[in-house]
Amino acid sequence: ASIQLKRQLVFGDTTGTDDLAANAVGHGFRAGVKYHTPAVKGLKLGAMYRSQAKIAFEGEADFDIADPFRGQLPPDGDATSTIKLPMAVSGGVAYAPIKNLEIEANVVWINWSKTFPKDEARGGDATSLTLNLPGGQVSAIPEDYEDTGAFRLAGDYQPNKPRAAMLAGINYDPKPIRQ
Numbered sequence: 001a002s003i004q005l006k007r008q009l010v011f012g013d014t015t016g017t018d019d020l021a022a023n024a025v026g027h028g029f030r031a032g033v034k035y036h037t038p039a040v041k042g043l044k045l046g047a048m049y050r051s052q053a054k055i056a057f058e059g060e061a062d063f064d065i066a067d068p069f070r071g072q073l074p075p076d077g078d079a080t081s082t083i084k085l086p087m088a089v090s091g092g093v094a095y096a097p098i099k100n101l102e103i104e105a106n107v108v109w110i111n112w113s114k115t116f117p118k119d120e121a122r123g124g125d126a127t128s129l130t131l132n133l134p135g136g137q138v139s140a141i142p143e144d145y146e147d148t149g150a151f152r153l154a155g156d157y158q159p160n161k162p163r164a165a166m167l168a169g170i171n172y173d174p175k176p177i178r179q
Helices: none
Strands: 002-011 015-025 030-036 043-050 052-066 077-085 087-100 101-110 128-132 140-141 150-155 168-173
Touching: 015 077, 087 140
Parallel strands: none
Antiparallel strands: 002 015, 015 052, 030 043, 043 087, 052 077, 077 128, 087 101, 101 150, 128 140, 150 168
8 A cells, every 4th residue: 555645834925835745556356146035036236344444654754844853753754653554344235036137225334443553642532644753743634434334235137148238226335524
């Protein structure tokens, strides 16, 4: 994974930038099952689990602003941060009521609230993206995510396989960031 954070710095009438770029590799797994029930022809059931994956980023931080404000910022150099890609659980059902038509519905629950660690400085319930900056400084960026559930419904009709297809669908996928 790669991450790049850019922010504008403002000291009165003087502006500058901070730029953090980092890379990392994380590990997780997926497991799923699909079942074609013999009791109902054309019915398929499925479920999937995606594990949480911790990613420890290591990169460089660069701070640019004119003097006399430059001394108030950390030095340029190594920076780190850690996030956890969220766990997700999904399930779905597909049914082919007639030849060449399949209708599918599924739901996905994503555990966004565990992406960033709890921030004790913000009361212990809030979460923050913690940046470990050069010179031993730490910056905490509030990131209050909540778990979400996405819902999808789709149809696939192929009247003249494989030459033509008609696809339609709707998707409800709310954003996890609290307003």
